[in-house]
Amino acid sequence: MRCNYRAFISLFLFFRLLSFPAFTQEGLTHTKDSLLNVIPSLTGEEKLNAYDRLHTIYMDNLFDDASLEDFFALSTEYATEARNQNATKQQGDIMLNNLIANLRMNHFDEVDKNIDNTLAFLKEHALTDAMYIAYKQQILSYCRRGMYAELCNMLQATGRFDEFFDMAGQTEELLEKLSTEDKHKDHNTDKMNLWTLYAFAYNSKGEYDKAEAYCNRIDSLHGRDAVSLGNITYLHSHIWEARGDYSKALAYINKAIETDPTYTYARFTKVRILSRMENAPLTWAETEETVEYIDSLRCISYDRQLDELRTQYEVDKHIAEKERVRNFMYFALAGYILLIITLGIWIYYNRQITKKNKALVKQIKELQTQHERAETELLNKTSFGIEDTDNHLCPETRKDQLCMAIRDVLLKEKAYRDPTITRDHLSKRLGSNKDLFIDAFQYCFGMSFPEYLNFLRLKDAIPLLEGSDLTIEEISEKVGFGTVRTFQRQFQSRYNMSPKDYRKAAIA
Template identity: 25%
Template sequence: MKTKTFLSVFLWGYLVCLTMPALAHNPLQHQKDSLRRVIEQSEGIDKLRSYNRLYYLYMSEIADDRKMDTLLTLFDQAEAEAIKQGNAKMQGMVYGNIIISHINRNEYDKVIQKAPDYLDFYIKNEQWRLYNQIHMQLITAYNLKGDYKQAAEEAEKMFNSAKERNDKAGMATALYATAITYSIQKRWKEEEHCFRECISLLWEVSGYDNILTQSYAFLCSSLRAQAQYDEILQLVPEYEKAIARFEKATGRTQPEAWGNLYVALMDVYIDTKDYDKAGEYLTKLENIVSNNISQYELARAKALIYQSRGDYRKALAEIDSAAVEVQESGFDLNAVRKIKMEILCRMGRVDEAFVLMDEFIAANDTLKDVEINAKFDELRTQYEVEKHIAEKERNFHYFLFTLGICLILVLLLVGVFYYNRIITIKNRKLYEQIKEQDRLADKLFLLSHSSDTPTSSVHADVTPEATTGTCDAPVVSSEQYNLVERLQEYLLTGDNFLNADISRDEIISALGTNKNTLTEAVKSVTGKTPMKYMRAMKIEEARKMLDKHPELTIEAIAFSCGFNIPSTFYRLFRKQYGITPAEYQKMAKSQKK
């Protein structure tokens, strides 16, 4: 009977042990089942919120591939319901959680594949906060894949988009992403510059205090890498204000933010070998109830502080603990070995230190190869990024150069247009003056025919001063008028006008006079020498032909008026009338239209 009772108790105990894990999972499963029932029975926003709560439960289990498959199915269902209800806000939240789930599973290719479409959705619906967050995740995916060039391009695209809409939070987030890209490449100066700009913008906006405090932490890390310890200490008051603002906005303490500050200060004092100060911040770190500070960092700091105080036993225990916690890289493990060697030497355990030195040297050779390759990769990536930036700058300069040329051409065209307009106005005025002189000459001709003056047929080029009989001009006799009139008739008769080689002797012989008499008569009547008078007559006749015969070329008219060389005709015409033959002909044609 006792045996039976014992077996019964044992079996019940065994069954309880077997069912304990199931019982532990029952509350979570119960929540899932409950939410599924709510989804089936609810409508509208309640249904979408239930979907939201349900997929958050599964997001905590995404390490399990089967749970991830279920989660993706839930995302599809939630998306379809949000589209059905026309709820863009909930639809955007679904897309954001899809990207975060892939990031948490290190599925960077899927992030790169899906994020662009989601970003377009956020732009279309002006969901800029989600746009900034998911664009950050896309940049993170490129960084973790080692594609720093693409990460930099996306960050620049994000910054320009935010700048266009004057979104300081978006600009700050883009600068944060850019700084992280520089940090991975160990480009400390560029990282520092970006984080300082990011911090400056974030102080002007609200709702981004988490990123603000993280930016201070990263900035301290960058300054530490450049050994700018005084700069870090100067940042502390600002850093503390940022954490205080973060706590006020959230209504709760932020141990992780304080922990990052204390780590930064602890590292500063360890690097400057002020171990007492470092110990103070180490104590503050240990007093933070919930922090995510690296146990490796804490153990390493403790080892150095104990070593500085001569407590080598505790220092050795802590550095061994740090070696266990090393997960970052072989570089950290070798740093641990270096500290441990120094502690062993101070403890007099030289043989152990030598053994450790052999391990250090062997690992260091491998690490050098890795480091050199990493440097080459970094230089190659930096070259590609800087090449891309240089190409963009060159294209921008080309654009400015082309724009400048276009502006110059436009100015030249405007100048030519303005100049032509001025010339046209001037030519029109000259043409009108010439035509007015023609009208005056015609009136003078009519008046001369109605009087007894023997100048009826003298060419219109005769100046008024030559006929007034004032004390400044010689008195002109009727014989002189007749002689000039006969000269004019002779020139206009037959081909004499065309004869460019006609000599003065031929003219004198034809008129039956002598050189002195002809010269004196022409000069008295016209004020010109006979040759200049004849040349003026030819140009005058050419001008009349330009009026009467617009179909003729200027060269043909020049030849018909006795000018064998057109350029001479052009020069003399312009000198006489202040306008070229071509311009005069153009004006004459325009007046006839």
């Protein structure tokens, strides 16, 4: 019930504000504040009506750029709400009011900048009344800047002569009024432009006497430039040509060419006049001169286009070079960042490998200590614990004796350092058969003959890697490996690292 009561109060205030006239500045301020307070609580069409009322109040009180800024800030909010509600008429009104506000503050550039978009929107949504008002703002903008000739020129060029003469008459009255009010300012240029439009309009309608009258009025003015003088002289020639007096027409067209040599159309007109004259037939020399002049103009235009193309090429080349340098810098920066990342990963990976290798070295050294202790115990043994008997021919006694003999050959004589040593060679040397040798070796050392040889060789290689300047190849040969590849493969297989990495980690 409380919510309904508050909504009722809001609606009551809103409609009271819409119907209550504000005659004083204090009343306007109060109305604006009230509308600003009530708008957030409104929705739908009521909110749009409130915005429209507030928009009108802001527009009616434009005094300076500060109030214009407030007006446009409100216009933005109003336009957003209108778009949200798909209210095209309100959107068109906002765009139109923005034009009027800019024109009121003499911001003509803003009018020119926004007029096309405004007209396009109004045309798209068939808001014809607003389109008429928008066109009116454009015309008023031209008039306030003194651009009367532009308006008249548009009407005259499109053959709308009645509208042109009406507009031209109003413009002429305005120029006379301005000349009277400000006598220090020369309005001859404005008058000449307007009279030129009059002359061309009457000439287009075939009223040559009136056209000539305006040409004579222009001739009486001072301060004309070559282009305008050439245009009026050409118009004189056209009038006399239309009357059939080709001599006077030729005199005027020669004067027009003399006044403005770049007036190409005057040269064509001269050729046409000469072709019509009975006593001055068109000569080949005259035609050739005209053609040569037109060709020269074409060459000048061509050269100018080439210069523009060269300039554009140089500009594009400079832009492309800057783009290339910028892209190179981007690639270089990306490469530098990638290099830093790669270097960081490499450093991290190496540190991890180094850490891992140091841990492996520690384990290998511990194993080395254990192996040396086990080897010392093995060397001190007088028996391998095989059941002892007094019969030297007993197999157990023979196995024990064979183990002791193998131990002496391998550990005391270091026979494993001979890369050519083989199981058959050693069993033959010790006077044993193959089966007994294999059985005794496996029982005494717990591994096969090749495995034990590699074990002893690797054990000997450890101190050489740590404390000598021998190369990997030299160490491999010294401990009994036939090739360095065999040494590296066996070392990697047993210790999970290469001999080179072991040496590096053990010395570091």
